Each structure stands twice: as structure tokens, then as C-alpha cells.
Amino acid sequence: MSSNLGLVDDECSWWWYGHNNISVYITQVAAVSSGTALLLAVLVVCWWVSKRWNKGGGPTLPPGPRGLPLVGNLPFLEPDLHRCFAKLAQIYGPIMKLQLGPKLCVVLTSPSLAREVLKVHDAIFANRDPPLVAATMTYGGIDIVWSPNGPQWRMMRRVFAHEMMSNKSLEACYNLRRQEVVQMVKEVYTKIGSPINIGEVMFLTMANLILSMLWGGTLQGDEKSSIGREIQKVMRETIDLAAKPNISDFFPILASFDIQGIERKAKKLLSRMNHIIDPVINQRLDQMDQKEEGDQQGADEKKERKDFLQYLLELKQRDGKASLLTKIQLKVLLQDIIGAGTDTTSTTVEWAMAEMIQYPEVMRKAQDELEQVVGMDNIVEESHLPKLSYLNAVVKESHRLHPPLPLMFSHCPSMSCTIGGYTILKGTNVFVNVWAMHRDPNAWESPLTFLPERFLSDSNNNYDYKGTNFSYLPFGSGRRMCAGVPLAEKMSLYVLASLLHTFKWKLPDGVNLDLSEEFGIVLKKKTPLVLTPTPRLSNVKLYS
Ligand code: HEM
Ligand SMILES: *[C@@H]1O[C@H](CO)[C@@H](O)[C@H](O)[C@H]1NC(C)=O
Ligand SMILES: *[C@@H]1O[C@H](CO)[C@@H](O)[C@H](O)[C@H]1NC(C)=O
Ligand SMILES: *[C@@H]1O[C@H](CO)[C@@H](O)[C@H](O)[C@H]1NC(C)=O
Numbered sequence: 065m066s067s068n069l070g071l072v073d074d075e076c077s078w079w080w081y082g083h084n085n086i087s088v089y090i091t092q093v094a095a096v097s098s099g100t101a102l103l104l105a106v107l108v109v110c111w112w113v114s115k116r117w118n119k120g121g122g123p124t125l126p127p128g129p130r131g132l133p134l135v136g137n138l139p140f141l142e143p144d145l146h147r148c149f150a151k152l153a154q155i156y157g158p159i160m161k162l163q164l165g166p167k168l169c170v171v172l173t174s175p176s177l178a179r180e181v182l183k184v185h186d187a188i189f190a191n192r193d194p195p196l197v198a199a200t201m202t203y204g205g206i207d208i209v210w211s212p213n214g215p216q217w218r219m220m221r222r223v224f225a226h227e228m229m230s231n232k233s234l235e236a237c238y239n240l241r242r243q244e245v246v247q248m249v250k251e252v253y254t255k256i257g258s259p260i261n262i263g264e265v266m267f268l269t270m271a272n273l274i275l276s277m278l279w280g281g282t283l284q285g286d287e288k289s290s291i292g293r294e295i296q297k298v299m300r301e302t303i304d305l306a307a308k309p310n311i312s313d314f315f316p317i318l319a320s321f322d323i324q325g326i327e328r329k330a331k332k333l334l335s336r337m338n339h340i341i342d343p344v345i346n347q348r349l350d351q352m353d354q355k356e357e358g359d360q361q362g363a364d365e366k367k368e369r370k371d372f373l374q375y376l377l378e379l380k381q382r383d384g385k386a387s388l389l390t391k392i393q394l395k396v397l398l399q400d401i402i403g404a405g406t407d408t409t410s411t412t413v414e415w416a417m418a419e420m421i422q423y424p425e426v427m428r429k430a431q432d433e434l435e436q437v438v439g440m441d442n443i444v445e446e447s448h449l450p451k452l453s454y455l456n457a458v459v460k461e462s463h464r465l466h467p468p469l470p471l472m473f474s475h476c477p478s479m480s481c482t483i484g485g486y487t488i489l490k491g492t493n494v495f496v497n498v499w500a501m502h503r504d505p506n507a508w509e510s511p512l513t514f515l516p517e518r519f520l521s522d523s524n525n526n527y528d529y530k531g532t533n534f535s536y537l538p539f540g541s542g543r544r545m546c547a548g549v550p551l552a553e554k555m556s557l558y559v560l561a562s563l564l565h566t567f568k569w570k571l572p573d574g575v576n577l578d579l580s581e582e583f584g585i586v587l588k589k590k591t592p593l594v595l596t597p598t599p600r601l602s603n604v605k606l607y608s
Pocket of ligand 4: 523527
């Protein structure tokens, strides 16, 4: 972990992406295997009991591999869950059932089944099953990501979509993004000729971009960066907590002792988070009061730059007592943006860069396009982005081969429901294996080849980020699909375009490219991508 740039290493996913508890369970299997003989005896008894139970009639559950009692299929899973699920689906079919510890899971691996869950029965499946740490950090799951389908969730999503993700709002905070991208280019320029860790630089850039849009309108300089560092520290500890193996998660009898321990720690982290965010909000409220007085005296000359915090507070003030948005919801909304927006976008750029190193022809074409659209005596602006059709295709192809959320978030039906002829019980965790669907030879020609051109052909232009074609779902589909698509698209493209336009990139001598992936809440590169930049523009002024 580099000290100056990287505050957080590979594991910097966020706690409310914590449905990662599956991989947690897997690590827990190690703990289970060291269990006592007594435990084994209990297992055997339970197994017989459960076998007898299953003899009776009842709903037809999807097929799936046989598991052990209590732990279910956990002992047989491999850490790369997306791959493991894809392999199992070849045996058990596109709808299969797995028992992961206490959780009943169903994995879908076909466009038509995904459509049934995300479109036909969207309302029933538009719920989540937040794990303990995520629930604690979000006051019981009241944020956008973890709320159940209902009026509160709808209200927050509407606020998010209309107040923050609208064209107008995103344009209003363009300068905040621009400032961070210019800063990134400047920083990379100081490292010319030496290898840099792309994932780390991207993570920091995206975190800065997000935090800047949240409250960068007034918060600047040292204060801003110390708050950024502190937030990332809390985030890191939360991930550690969420990912810590603990045997008692398997055995509900023990759980009551342990869960309290985890909950207590999560509460502590939440209180630290509050210590960071509360002063920022209060300071802004004070400023807004002062400004009001200033306006009355007609003496306000302060240049205003609108950030997300400003939108939310103004909305709350405008509605006054009638405001549906509580202060706590406002805070978890800010947390959601940080959690959902940082790791996903930085991973996207890292994968796209890695693929372009593997296919230099693709990088050359992308850079040629930049030369044409932006010009060699200019830097990339967001207004250029819609004209970069080849680069757009590169990002789309990167989302296809390396969807940042390979299993999306789990969807949880509010009542039992029949899908593909099988019953999915209420409360089941339903995963859509987007990763496998994006590599399905029935839907894609040469599925394993990185080929941006496939998104340029006219017949394929129904692959978008809106989830209209169920063979391509990097952002999900339906009412629970990613709420941040407009921003995610802008950020990934803008940062990638700036990297490619201002620098040439190559692997350091003697280093081989490794494209293997590592399953996590966010699908990362197993080994970090390290590349050496050299300047591409001759005008030195463009780097400062
Ligand atoms: C490359 C970047 C991103 C990818 C690939 C991505 C993908 C996804 C996916 C697959 C989901 C779950 C969909 C489902 O369960 O059906 C999701 C949910 C969500 N994303 Fe993103 N996302 C990205 C960036 C962002 C950004 C930048 C933000 C915020 C500014 C954001 C905010 C959210 C929120 C709030 C949800 C929860 C929506 C809900 O439950 O109603 N995402 N995202
Ligand atoms: C927002 O901007 C995009 C592209 O800049 C455009 O396609 C879209 O129609 C706009 N949406 C609204 C609501 O103006
Ligand atoms: C796991 O369990 C032990 C004992 O049951 C407990 O002391 C420990 O704090 C737990 N782990 C976490 C992460 O809380
Ligand atoms: C997705 O788009 C492709 C290419 O246009 C098309 O062949 C396919 O039928 C579409 N799939 C779905 C499920 O709409």
C-alpha cells in the first residue's frame, strides 16, 4: 500500500456491499472443519432429520447439489464464486438452489430467467437481505441499497435520481469533477517514467471525485483531504469486520453471544463515521444561514458551486417540516454514494486499461479517436465524451467481460413465487450470475475475446446500461437497478479518456500481464495492474 496515494488497498470495497457474506461463509468453513466430534455427531443427526423432512410433498424447489446439514453446500464451493456458480449451472441448469449456511440461495444464469425476476415479477423481487454489518452501518438498512421495496425506498430513490443524478445537477457539479481529474493528471505527471499502481491511483481518484461532489463546494484543501483519509480508514475497518470469519454465524445457538460483539464494533464504526460527517453537515447549515443574511444585505459575493450536500439540504429546507427526508436518511444517502460509487468505477477503469494493454490495437484506436475529437493541444472535457464512440464501446466491453458486480446484489422475494417452473421461497437470496451470462457463447460471438467493435455494429445497439437486453446487465435491470448509472458512466469514461489522451502506457520491463480475477463484492484483478506512463501531449502546460 503506497502511503502518499493509496489510502486503501485492494480490499477497499464497502460495507454495504457486504452481501459478500457468502465469501465470508466460505472462509468460515475452515473454522467449521476444526469443530469438535460432538458437532459432527449433531451434524449426522440433523442430516437424517432433514432427509426425512424432505420426503414429504411441498413446493418444487430448483435443482441443486446436495449439501450437508447446517453448512449446506458451503464446504464444496470454491472461493471464486462467480466461476464456481457458472460451473455448477452447467450441471444443474440455469436455475439452481444452494444452501449456504443458514441462507437459501438461488442462482440464475439465463436472460429469460433474469427477465422473469427483474421485469415480470420485479415488484416481488425488489427487496434485499442486508447482512448484519451493513444493516448496523445504515441504521437497520434504511438507505437506498438495503431498504425493502416500499414508500421510504421509493422516496429516497426519487430524491437521488431527480436531485442528484439529473443532467442539470450533474452539469452543475462538473467543475468539481474536472478539478479532481486535472489533479490526477498532474499527479501522474510527477511519476513519469516510473511504474504506478493503476488500481490504487484510480481508487484514490474516484474517491476524491465522489467526495468532492458530495461536499467539495465549500470544503477544500487540507480539511477536505484529512476528512477523505479518515473516511477511508473507517471504511477499511468496516470491511475487515464484515469479512472476519466467525463460526457462530453458522450456529445460531452460539450466535447470540457473538452477534453482539460484531454489532458493537459496527456501532462504534458508525459513530466514528458520524463524527466525520456531522460536522461537515452542520458547518454547511451554518454557512447557508449566514449566506441568507448576506443575501439580505445584498453583499454576498461568494462564488457558489453546488454539490450534493447543498442539493439535499436545500431540498430539506424547501420542504421544511413536511420534508420526508430525515437527517439520518440524508446521511446514509451520502454514505451510499461513497460506498456504491468508488470501488465499482475504479475497477472498471483498471480492467479497461488492462485489456487495452493486452490488445494494443484497441488502445491505439481509442487514442486515435481522442486525437480526432479532443485534439493534441487540448485536454479532455466531459462535453467530448458523447463523441467518443469507440471509447464508449471499450467501456461497454469491459463491463461485459468484467462486470464489477458479477452477481449483482441479491434480490429477495417478499412472497414465494414461481420462476421457470420452480418455487422460489419467500426470503431466498436470488443472485443473477451476470458474469457467466456475459460470457455465454449462445449470446455472444467469441465471448472470451475483448472486442469493443461488437458494440459498434448496428444490430447490437440495443446493448445499453438500462438493462433492456437481458443478455447484458452490468448495472442490473428493473426498479432495483443501479441508481448511479449516469454518474458512473461519466466518471469511468472521463477518467479513462484523460488517462489515454495525456499519457502513453506500457508494462514495466520484465513484467507480464496477468488478467486473472478475484471474486469479491466487487470483481477485482488478482494482481494489481502496474504501468509506466510517458507524456503523450507535447504542450507541457496541459499537465499542470
Ligand atoms: C461502474 C460502476 C457501477 C456499476 C457496474 C454498478 C452496478 C450496480 C449494480 C449491478 C447494482 C445492483 C442492481 C440490482 O440489484 O438489480 C447497483 C446498485 C446501486 N448502485 Fe451502482 N454501479 C456502479 C456505480 C455506481 C455509482 C457511481 C453510484 C452512485 C453515485 C451507484 C449507486 C448505486 C445504488 C444507490 C444502488 C442501489 C439501488 C437500489 O437498491 O435501489 N452505483 N449498482
Ligand atoms: C440528459 O443528457 C443526455 C445526454 O447528454 C440525453 O441523452 C438525455 O436525453 C438527457 N436527459 C434529459 C432528461 O434531459
Ligand atoms: C467471533 O467469536 C468470538 C467468540 O465467540 C468473539 O470473541 C469474536 O469477537 C468474534 N469475532 C468478531 C469479528 O466479532
Ligand atoms: C439482445 O440483443 C441481441 C443483439 O441485438 C439480440 O440478438 C438478442 O435477441 C437480444 N436479447 C434479448 C434477451 O433481448
